Amino acid sequence: MGTVTVVGGGLAGMTAAWTLRGLGLPVRLLEAGQELGGMAGSKVIDGRVEDHGVHIFPAWYRNTLRLLDDLGLRGSLRATQQFHQLLPGEFPVFRTAVTPAADRLLFGYGVLDLLSREYGARDESLHDFLHSRWYLTDAAIADIEHLFVASSAAESPAVSAAGFRGSIAAFARHPGRVMMPRGDLHQWLIEPFRRRLEEDGVEVRTGRELVGVSVDAGRVRSLTLRNTADGATVTEDLTGHVVLAVPHGQLSALGGDVTGSLQPPHGIDELTSRPLGALHIYLRRHLPRLPDEHIRLVGSPHAITLLDIGQAFEGHHRTVLNCVVGRVSLLAGLPQDAAVKILVDELSTYLTDLTWSDIEHVCYQPHFTAPFFAPGPGLDRYRPLSTTTLENLHIAGDFCAAPPGVAGMEGAVRSGLTAAESVRAATRPGLPPVRIDPIGDISPALARTLRRALLPVAAAVRALTRRRRRR
Ligand SMILES: Cc1cc2nc3c(=O)[nH]c(=O)nc-3n(C[C@H](O)[C@H](O)[C@H](O)COP(=O)(O)OP(=O)(O)OC[C@H]3O[C@@H](n4cnc5c(N)ncnc54)[C@H](O)[C@@H]3O)c2cc1C
Incomplete structure (x- = not known):
């Protein structure tokens, strides 16, 4: 052979x-x-x-x-503790959640609703799922859609709801801290x-x-x-x-x-597949008050997430902003300098301490020819x-x-x-099969039972959020 x-x-x-x-x-x-x-x-x-x-x-x-x-x-690998979220104008205050507690509760109900669905061979877009849920608030929908494009370069009409369901079920069945490399x-x-x-x-x-x-x-x-x-x-x-x-x-x-x-x-x-870009910004100094874990720039037009690998990875002495750019395709056709300027300007509306004179070197990789699936x-x-x-x-x-x-x-x-x-x-048919570990799922029937039981709670919270916003 x-x-x-x-x-x-x-x-x-x-x-x-x-x-x-x-x-x-x-x-x-x-x-x-x-x-x-x-x-x-x-x-x-x-x-x-x-x-x-x-x-x-x-x-x-x-x-x-x-x-x-x-x-x-x-x-x-090391365990991450938190996913930090930064809104424009709030630096150096990082949040763990963006939307009000009631919106998050309703989103939790939405997760249960999604888990109760049996897509089988059928599917729908994440956009259609989110926008057809009577209880979800606009703020919660906008937040989850932005999170998706930041991590997968796909806008919600291009995201599989069955796929989102699968990954939520996997998170639920295999709980544990998200890991990141040490370097x-x-x-x-x-x-x-x-x-x-x-x-x-x-x-x-x-x-x-x-x-x-x-x-x-x-x-x-x-x-x-x-x-x-x-x-x-x-x-x-x-x-x-x-x-x-x-x-x-x-x-x-x-x-x-x-x-x-x-x-x-x-x-x-x-x-x-769609390009998911990378932008690495090497600073001349240590930019204080940044966490050493992932940060999402909430609502950023180019859907940027970043990690200061100057702190998170070994071997650096100054700040290195390692950014992933979810909407890099908006920059297609622009000269590299123009694209970098747009992204750095966007970053500095969040990281208000960051100035152009801090930047020693930039590496921009839009990955237009190596798109993400x-x-x-x-x-x-x-x-x-x-x-x-x-x-x-x-x-x-x-x-x-x-x-x-x-x-x-x-x-x-x-x-x-x-x-x-x-x-x-x-x-080698005589050898035992290669081990492939299955990823756990959540029973839709169980999720349906919970969803039905929690329906009155969701309805009450939704009514409260409506009243609160009318005032
Ligand atoms: C910015 C970014 C961030 C990401 N973050 C995450 C994350 O946090 N978590 C996660 O799970 N995934 C993440 N991913 C996705 C992850 O990296 C990929 O899904 C995974 O690495 C794909 O591995 P692969 O072997 O299938 O394909 P690839 O990594 O694309 O490997 C294919 C290889 O084939 C080679 N090749 C291509 N054509 C030929 C040819 N004709 N002859 C010989 N060789 C060829 C290529 O050079 C390449 O080395 C991210 C991707 C990007 C772009």
């Missing part, structure tokens, strides 16, 4: 390679970039190591956290992960871009690879299995033989299985089929495991 070739060295491909090697298979991992890690990695830009974007790990990321345990890297993910996760892969005998080759796949008689027969250093291409015959762990857009670009073999066929062309309403049915109709082709990536709400790093890691399981089933 030939070597298994994994193409794409993001978390999905790395997980697939690690798991397959653990099954005793010879594995090589090919990555187009100079580094592994994909969106969870970093690049050297202007001589500095810049991450793709700051990441968080909720307690329900069961497969991701188990992978970190297996790699001996759980200590790379740059590349240094704390990707680099040690790569070392473990190589120590275990995985052949890792960077600078190798897959540009063509040739298919014949139900099998992938050869791969055409481009050496990104010199542009030379080479076509290699394939005797073993291949796992494609590249983003869905790249998979589509490989042509009909590949997309037609997916289950469902060509479904991948229906998936959409968040499932849209009704689109889960197009997410492909890892097993294809080609005997030796398997798929991984955060966009692959998963329970509603599972995407991001957990989606990527889970898909790496399902792709490894698909290869195992085809090549």
Whole structure:
């Protein structure tokens, strides 16, 4: 049996390679970039190591956290205590909640209402769900919609309500503090992960871009690879299995033989991703009175969240604002300087101590060519299985089929495991299946019972909020 070739060295491909090697298979991992890690990695830009974007790990990321345990890297994460929210003009006062208590209570009732729904194959947008709830206040709706675009780059009409339901149920079933890395993910996760892969005998080759796949008689027969250093291409015959762990857009670009073999066929062309930008601002000084955890700039037009990695990560002496920009697509087409000016001006309406003269260096990565995948309403049915109709082709990536709400790093890691399981089933049927931990759900019937019981409370609180606002 030939070597298994994994193409794409993001978390999905790395997980697939690690798991397959653990099954005793010879594995090589090919990555187009100079580094592994994909969106969870970093690049050297202007001589500095810049991450793709700051990441968080909720307690329900069961497969991701188990992978970190297996790699001996759980200590790379620390628990966060609070999500800080900052309104314009309120610095340095950070809030834990934005809307009044009554609105939050009604939102809690809305969560119960959402959990009581059985979407099955149906779905609706988060926008339609929120705006059809008689008890939700405009303030609560606006707040949750802004939170979503800040974390997923998707406005509420483009967010799956079934997916939101899935992630809320997961949070409820796997309670625990959200974790964040102790430092740059590349240094704390990707680099040690790569070392473990190589120590275990995985052949890792960077600078190798897959540009063509040739298919014949139900099998992938050869791969055409481009050496990104010199542009030379080479076509290699394939005797073993291949796992494609590249983003869905790249998979589509490989042509009909590949997309037609997916289950469902060509479904991948229906998936959409949106850029989630990163802006790293290095200051000349330490900006006092900032917490060392994530901060959301409430209502910010470009949906900015930020972390002062100068405090949160090791190795910095001054403030470094590591910002994620949910509505970076509004800046498409602008020259970089103009986009940065808009974002820094927006930041300084919140961080009123921040001035242009404080800024030593800025790294702006809008990620227009590496968009972020968040499932849209009704689109889960197009997410492909890892097993294809080609005997030796398997798929991984955060966009692959998963329970509603599972995407991001957990989606990527889970898909790496399902792709490894698909290869195992085809090549080593005698071995036990690859372990994939399920994510818990909440019974809709239970949620319905609670919702009915709390209906009078919700109605009373809603009546009070109406009266309060009329006065
Ligand atoms: C700003 C930002 C913040 C984020 N924050 C979070 C967070 O807090 N929590 C969370 O869970 N998720 C977060 N994510 C999403 C998370 O990073 C991704 O879902 C996950 O890393 C995707 O992993 P992947 O392996 O599926 O894909 P990718 O990371 O995209 O990896 C694919 C790899 O394939 C390579 N490749 C592409 N084409 C080819 C080719 N033709 N040949 C060879 N190689 C190729 C790419 O270079 C890349 O390395 C964030 C993303 C962004 C952009």
